[in-house]
Amino acid sequence: MADNTNMTMRDREFALVAGLLAISAVLMYVFPSIAVENSAGQIDWITLPLVAFPIIAGAVLMAFASMQPYRLKDRIGQPIKLISVVFALMMLGISSGLLFGWLESIDWDISRYNRYELEFEYSWMQTIGVSWHVGLDGLSFSMVWLTTVLIPIVMITTWEEKMGWYHHPLILMMGGALIGVFVALDFFMFYVFWELTLIPMFFLILKWGGEDRRYAAQKFFIYTFTGSVVMLLGIVTLYFLQPSSQALIDQGVLTGRTFDMTQMAIGAQESANADIAWLGINMQKALFLMFLLGFLVKLPAVPFHTWLPDAHVQAPTAGSMLLAGVMLKMGGYGLFRVCTTLFPEALLEYQWLLLTIGMVSLVYGSFVCLGQTNLKRLVAFSSVSHMGIILLGIATMEPLGFAGAIFMMFAHGIISPLLFAVAGAFKHHYHTLEIGSMRGMAKHSPWLATFMMFGWMASLGLPLLAGFVAEITVLIAFWKAFGWWVILPGVTLIVTAAYYLWSMQKTIFEGGDDGEMPESLGGAPAPDISLWEVSGMMLLAMLTVLFGVLPWIFFDMMTGYAYGLFDGILLNVIGGGA
């Protein structure tokens, strides 16, 4: 009887894996010839492979899994994980191909305002002016590549944990939604994907989180949703502030307006050239603030940051890694895509506000870190602190500051998943997150201790690792813009080193010849991390070194983007004023 069941199940597995992989292979082969081409002769690599495919594939896998009898849960989980990882690696292949020019020859370093590579526009909801408009530029491509690199690494790191069969497909869906945010060039689409990212994360926290997961998931969802709703108000206001265009009405758009970001950017640029504030300075300021609130909650910036520690502490490792690695960057991305591009005069007016919030986040965040005893809360607050640097970079109103802030988004996006992988492994193997609960981890878990030290050092800005490039570029621009206020970030550098070193002293080191194990381990032998966890962390570590030693791979395109932004609109605004 039991043998019979096993035979059926193995066939089912085999059929699933083989079938899906075969379909994917066929799709990949056929795709270039059936895909749409744009005016520049490029194939649409974005819409189907990077956005639609992971979402649909993830949904299909989950539907398939839900149709299986419950007793097969653990067995079906393995092939589903495998397929998810393969799909994620395919996406990584595509985005790396775009990066290195294997798929299309694209010069990412070209600096132009409001110009995008792989730009595709499909009309969608013509009656209200919504189109499926996607494109990549120096700002968004680094975020897209970051997402495609993190999804498989997250899957690999959490391979062994018993997560059931929904976990990995959910991560896949999350990846698709995130990429959707970064490629969207239409406000409607942008908002849809922005909110769409909340849903998989909500379920990740709710289903696989810690003890207080219900509270944390709710708080995370409602808090960030509230910020997003204010942003929605801004989007709708912006929509209706456009002058109604007869040409669009003739085309069938009932309102005569469009949600398209690129059209609005053209309008903003024309106004700046004419020395007029686009939409009027007061409306611009109001819009800026509405959008800013949504982005500040997401970033997160003090005082809208308190959802983050709870979310991180309760979230499972994969959730934390993605949350810190990519989701937070949506806030920074939005600031660049919307606030600097469309509302430059307001940006100039509110430079002081960004400086203040950024500085408070940076300095206050680091002091709060110093007072934490929970490892994940400590790392969460360090994220708050580092995101402050992004605001400071924007506040400098220098191309170097902008490029540095974007690079900080990127570098933090590689380093902080490593930090959370370490914290997650810590919790997983030692069953506690209290910093004072143990000593001498280096003796018993040398691999975990090594990655912890590596990640901690990367996060405090050790040169030849990615974080240093971000910090030094922002600081150079910061001195030029604000002079001796740079002492405050300087103090933060010291405090950051202090809390990281203190937490290492109290966990990895000391403990005498045998180390002191936490009570939560209950006398069991001290574990080291598994090969899967080592692999994931090692990949992140190697990427950190790679972008620390060869930062130009992405920094050049960020410099190009910043140059285009300034050349296209900001120089006019700074010089002329509105």
Added chain:
Amino acid sequence: MSGAIDYALWIPVLPIVAFPIILFLGNVFKGTDAWRGRWKEGGTIATVVMGTSLGLSIWLIIGYIGQVTGHESVGQVGNWLSFHMVENGNLVSYSFGFGMYLDHVSVMLLFVASFLCFLIAIFSLGYMNSDPVNLDRNHRFYAEFLLFCAGMLGMVLADNFLWLFIFWEIMGLCSYLLIGFYYERPSASYAAKKAFLTTRVGDVFLLIGLLILWNLFGSLDFSVVWAEDNIAAVDAGTLKIALFMMFVGAVGKSAQFPLHVWLPDAMEGPTPVSALIHAATMVNAGLYLVARMYPFFASPAMSGEFTDLAILIAWIGGITAFMAALIAFVQKDIKKVLAYSTMSQLAYIFTGLGAALWFANTGHEEIALLAFGASMFHLFNHAMAKGMLFMASGSVIHEMHHAHHEVAHHDGEHEGHGDNDHFDAQDMSNMGGLASKMPITATAMAVGSASIIGIPLIGGFWSKEGIVGAAWKACLTPGGAWMLGPALLVLITAGMTGFYMSRMWFMTFAGKPKTPVANGVVEQTPFIPIPLVTLTVMTLGGIVFAGFEFVHWVADGHAEMHFSHVLSGIGAEMSHAFLPSGEENGGLIYLVTMLTIVISTIVGPGTAMALYGGRLQKGEKAKPWLAWLVSLSARVRKNNHFDNSTWANSGLAESLHQRLHFDAWYDSAMLKIVVPFANACAWFDQHIIDGAIKGIEYGSQEGSSVIRRLTTGSGRDYIMMAALGTLAIFLLIWGVA
């Protein structure tokens, strides 16, 4: 030169590539016999790599000295980071690159660094691998050691301040890792953290200084910032602030007052670490940075603008030299004596640099070059001598450990590392009479001490005289009155150095063994004698370097070293040192020179002999060149011994034992100010900011439950509500109408 240049990049790259290789191999092969035996847990790889780097360095240096004058910039990689800034409404493009810069100073430091890295690697083969407590973790040591060497060599070769800073931080990381090598000890873990945080404070100052410098020049390349036209175009006040901030960074890295507190604790690391990082190379990084500020001070456009900064540098040097020497008086731990000695000697170099920079900035170019050359030469001598001294002390400690194990074993005690905690193998009051038992070590230590003290004709003498002379010349020059302080301090410290270094030597090597362990010491570890002998020869050969007009060569970019005129060079140096010169104030300077020689060679060591000298144990015979020293000390003690117990028990001595309380002040500042502030911030965040959110949550739930009470479920209530509502609507309509 052309051949060597092509491979020059490998000098720092080889060790940095070998670092992960050793880590990986060590993890895979840990515990196997071959890895422990022939491969020495990575030590073989480390020694071969550092030997190759040394070979490449020497090839480069020989080519350079033979064929190049001035400087040479090589191997530029243009666009590591390129970006734009807004200037006057336009976008201007900038970039950072990476290249190598060779001039006399960097060539000298390249030699010092690669030579000492190589020798200390050999030393470690004997020291680390034969200590059972290090078994199966030496690969971590050798890997971190190589990463450090890469950092030092990279810093010395870098052609711009950004990469200097990058490698500076890499060295700081390795210092942290290596001080905390025995991480299971709370004292080691604490010392590592203290070192990192203290130097981090300095590093932040340095970083801000570099930000200011970049914003002044638009670049951090040496070739740009040292160009006379560029310097003339920038604001002097801002440049001075930038240089001051950079100097604070140097103060942190080179353990000068007030950021000196980490160096004594750093002795928690294994002795090769102390030798390399905290004597011979990393602490020289701060001096290198200050040396690289010379062109700014020497620039005619900035003449007279930076004199107060130069005087500050000299004062910090003087204060630290004196303070460190004073604390060294009461140290019992042999490594701590050497740590404070390092602090003191580095301070000498800072004083010399301060004087040189002052002369440069007041237009006295020739004296400036002499003072600068003397300072650099002292750096050279000190690195060689102090590296050797630490290795020798390591040899002593190692053999004391061995002997302790023998003694403990015989008594049937269980052999384990924990037992050694009761017996401090580093405490000099457990030693004594080792001159006969450890001849090579005793000789090395004697020669090294002599160099540090400045005994005439041996290594450090030539450079120390130059520094003391420069300081006094400065205070006698018009406008240099403020230099009197440092000049006096370095003079007095010379005598103090004579005392505490001799005290160290005599307590360890002369007299009778104070414990049975000391009695059982035998000099037997392989590999250790090699670097000791090599460096003894180098130190004794200081006179030859002096004869090469090394001092002049290292300072003046256009000078050449005259190898063929060694003997006449030596003669010139001797006359310069021992005969009064005809220049202005020559007589007074001569007096000062003689006074320095007297108190450092006779008064200081003599006092030490009177207190700590003594004949060896009956039947023990030391080598002839040591035997006379021991018997001299015995005779001095017999005739001049005095009771120093009032000094030893005084309040001053107590303060010195507490390191003049600086460490305690810094610790309590952290504990009483920073930590409570952090806890207050954490409380504020959880209860006030998040409290507001929780308030909203609670309020909305409460509000909701209040409003919910309207849905009573009773039909009568709903009819009444509908009736009231309709009435209200009618009233409103009537009111409006």
